[in-house]
Amino acid sequence: MKKGSKKIAVELSAVTKKYILHHQKPTFSEHFLKGFRNENFLALKSINLQINKGEKIGIIGKNGSGKTTLLKLIAGITAPTSGKIKTYGKVVSLIDLESGFHPDLSGEENIYLNGLLIGMGKEEISEKIKSITEFAAIGKFINEPLFTYSQGMKLRLGFSVAIHADPDILILDEGISVGDQNFQEKSLKKIEEFFAAKKTIIIVTHQLDFLKNHANKIIWIDKGQIKELGGKRVISNYEKSK
Amino acid sequence: MAEKEIKTRYKFALLGFLWVLLNPLLQMLIMGLIFQFFVPVKVDNYFLFLFVGLLPWNFFSMTVMKNTPTIVNERHLIQKAKFPRETIILSIVLSNLFHFLIALGLLLAALVVDKIYQGYSFIELLNYTLRISLIFPVSVWLTCLISGFSLLFSALNVRFRDTNFVVQAIMPLWFYGTPIVYTLNLLPIKLQALLILNPLAGIVQLFQYILLNQPTMPVINLLINLSIGATITYFGWKVFQKESPLFDDWI
Numbered sequence: 025m026k027k028g029s030k031k032i033a034v035e036l037s038a039v040t041k042k043y044i045l046h047h048q049k050p051t052f053s054e055h056f057l058k059g060f061r062n063e064n065f066l067a068l069k070s071i072n073l074q075i076n077k078g079e080k081i082g083i084i085g086k087n088g089s090g091k092t093t094l095l096k097l098i099a100g101i102t103a104p105t106s107g108k109i110k111t112y113g114k115v116v117s118l119i120d121l122e123s124g125f126h127p128d129l130s131g132e133e134n135i136y137l138n139g140l141l142i143g144m145g146k147e148e149i150s151e152k153i154k155s156i157t158e159f160a161a162i163g164k165f166i167n168e169p170l171f172t173y174s175q176g177m178k179l180r181l182g183f184s185v186a187i188h189a190d191p192d193i194l195i196l197d198e199g200i201s202v203g204d205q206n207f208q209e210k211s212l213k214k215i216e217e218f219f220a221a222k223k224t225i226i227i228v229t230h231q232l233d234f235l236k237n238h239a240n241k242i243i244w245i246d247k248g249q250i251k252e253l254g255g256k257r258v259i260s261n262y263e264k265s266k
Numbered sequence: 267m268a269e270k271e272i273k274t275r276y277k278f279a280l281l282g283f284l285w286v287l288l289n290p291l292l293q294m295l296i297m298g299l300i301f302q303f304f305v306p307v308k309v310d311n312y313f314l315f316l317f318v319g320l321l322p323w324n325f326f327s328m329t330v331m332k333n334t335p336t337i338v339n340e341r342h343l344i345q346k347a348k349f350p351r352e353t354i355i356l357s358i359v360l361s362n363l364f365h366f367l368i369a370l371g372l373l374l375a376a377l378v379v380d381k382i383y384q385g386y387s388f389i390e391l392l393n394y395t396l397r398i399s400l401i402f403p404v405s406v407w408l409t410c411l412i413s414g415f416s417l418l419f420s421a422l423n424v425r426f427r428d429t430n431f432v433v434q435a436i437m438p439l440w441f442y443g444t445p446i447v448y449t450l451n452l453l454p455i456k457l458q459a460l461l462i463l464n465p466l467a468g469i470v471q472l473f474q475y476i477l478l479n480q481p482t483m484p485v486i487n488l489l490i491n492l493s494i495g496a497t498i499t500y501f502g503w504k505v506f507q508k509e510s511p512l513f514d515d516w517i
Binding site: 043119 | 342343344345346347348349426427428511512513514515
């Protein structure tokens, strides 16, 4: 590792992400009939960004400006078309809470499956399983197959597993508000704990008030490019532009 | 992950592990009853001959057919987090390997017991046991080949969704292109040469050779056959590696 990398959590250099638009399912036959003529969509254009450890980053921007693509790239779910992304530490994303569950497996087995996916060890999960179940307030349903769960229970379970993974970098996408009032308060408290600890947090949200109180650096993305980067002033600029 | 596969597969099946054995046995019975009238194979026991060929074939075809659409079907896993995408494919290979080994173990036990009944001496029995233990390196090779094909087809299926249809269409043809219901020497020379291109042919023949002492193709052809398999396996692995970071864009 280079000098100074101790301080850096995420580093993006000249990252471009191009999506190929397909109007239907991609198939062989279509590929040969139409050849390589494809419509492209540039989601991100040559982004340079450095996030230091412990920073609380808020990402704002209109729908379709490339916020989620940026999160997916940082989380490693997809790769950039060009450019380089480096992350230091364990990244856990709360982008899609419900995903990564299997409906036929029990709650407990799903905790293992989900935990393994986001990079926890088997023993680590065994240690934390009680606390995960308690936090999600699943109760006696924990040994029931997941298809018997309500939507709220699944979301709670997903959230609970993710925050117990003890990430160095936490990525949040909108869904900070999961479950009923009680659980929302509980999860907000947990997220605030993360904010208090020296974790790096990257959050995409339209709840600007939340960012005003919590984030110390704001990135405004517009049409796949960083329009403005800085402190809370960016939020007021963004609000004015609307 | 493999645990997940095994558990879900049998969670609601009462017969459980019995199915693993019942499936190829039923297949063997049906095919045996029909093909023995059409295929003049010179073997001691046609049913046994069929079973020995069906065992690796079923492992191959079931795993590859299941794996081909699996990345698309398990998109919720891909979209969840960064993890080596191969684990999805390899967990299915592993769980099927587990079933394959159970069936193989029972077959080997039955073969040894049969030899005891035939009054083999201790030394002969020891020799035979040593011989059939050669089946394990061949099984390792079979597993590699299956993984290679699985990786290749599943990666292609993400880009081209009709891969799945193609695979389903060629599997039955592939079955008859593999010496399972017939022996290679029943074919005209030209067709025999063509079968060298089928990486499954060599493996099935090795199974029949090791367990039933059936003749194989000449060693040089066997080597060509194995190297074709190795090339495909390597190619499949490379394609998967190249494509897997971009799976999320296509599903």
